[in-house]
Amino acid sequence: MTNNNIYFVANWKMYGNLTSLNALNKVINISRSKFFKKAKFIYCPPFTLLDQFLKKTINTKIEVGAQDCHFVNGSGPYTGMISANQIKKLGTKYIILGHSEKRSDGDTNQIINKKILISIKEKLKVILCVGETLKDKKNKKEINVLKTQLNSCLKNLKQKKNIIIAYEPVWSIGTGRVPTNADIYKNVKFIKNFIKKKFKNKNIVVLYGGSVNQKNIGILKKINNIDGFLIGGASQNYDKFIDIVKKTII
Ligand code: PEP
Numbered sequence: 001m002t003n004n005n006i007y008f009v010a011n012w013k014m015y016g017n018l019t020s021l022n023a024l025n026k027v028i029n030i031s032r033s034k035f036f037k038k039a040k041f042i043y044c045p046p047f048t049l050l051d052q053f054l055k056k057t058i059n060t061k062i063e064v065g066a067q068d069c070h071f072v073n074g075s076g077p078y079t080g081m082i083s084a085n086q087i088k089k090l091g092t093k094y095i096i097l098g099h100s101e102k103r104s105d106g107d108t109n110q111i112i113n114k115k116i117l118i119s120i121k122e123k124l125k126v127i128l129c130v131g132e133t134l135k136d137k138k139n140k141k142e143i144n145v146l147k148t149q150l151n152s153c154l155k156n157l158k159q160k161k162n163i164i165i166a167y168e169p170v171w172s173i174g175t176g177r178v179p180t181n182a183d184i185y186k187n188v189k190f191i192k193n194f195i196k197k198k199f200k201n202k203n204i205v206v207l208y209g210g211s212v213n214q215k216n217i218g219i220l221k222k223i224n225n226i227d228g229f230l231i232g233g234a235s236q237n238y239d240k241f242i243d244i245v246k247k248t249i250i
Pocket residue numbers: 011013099168172173174175209210211212230231232233234
């Protein structure tokens with residue numbers, strides 16, 4: 001880990017209901033402990049729970065994010081969609097964009113770029129997910145893929161303020177398979193250098209995401225250029241999530 005704040009982003013995907021909110025108190029409690037001063041907690045529940053999460057986390061250290069938005073902002077005839085403006089108006093601070101599960105639903109780098117520009121205009125903090133598929137990895141194309149994704153997704157963005165990058169190899173998400181620390185280090189280093197060159201600013205937060213759990217966290221936390229984790233499956237269980245936080249920090 002770097003010496004900066006340590007991010008723990010919980011991506012609940014299409015899981016959770018009102019009862020899942022009750023146990024959030026456990027995380028609120030540990031977030032208040034002096035041992036976890038450096039930890040930043042960001043919960044990204046489904047849209048249906050955003051409002052309840054926001055209410056429950058008022059005056060706590062827990063921040064709230066959405067998992068996506070439409071590529072058109074404001075309001076309009078887009079059945080089933082939610083805009084960045086609507087998300088922001090609720091009081092939400094963060095938004096995950098470019099997640100591989102959205103990419104496989106049809107989100108191209110160009111669409112993600114539109115969503116990013118809109119979200120930044122709305123003053124949401126964007127967590128942009130990038131990462132290679134298994135085929136890319138086998139063909140040793142990781143860096144090429146990351147370069148294309150970063151170039152296209154961040155096109156026309158003037159500054160990197162409010163952008164967090166999550167390095168998430170597609171083949172690692174939800175599979176239990178995790179890259180070696182050396183591979184994560186190498187790809188995160190590339191991302192940090194890329195952003196440094198593009199925006200002339202070296203302070204970029206880069207997270208690792210992909211099958212982070214209580215068993216592998218002890219190894220993953222040794223990677224000294226990452227600023228935290230984006231956690232899917234294991235974040236839906238508060239005890240597992242808290243265990244990951246404790247094992248990272250203490
Ligand atoms: C994710 O949803 O971004 C993710 C990393 O999921 P998991 O931790 O389940 O692999």
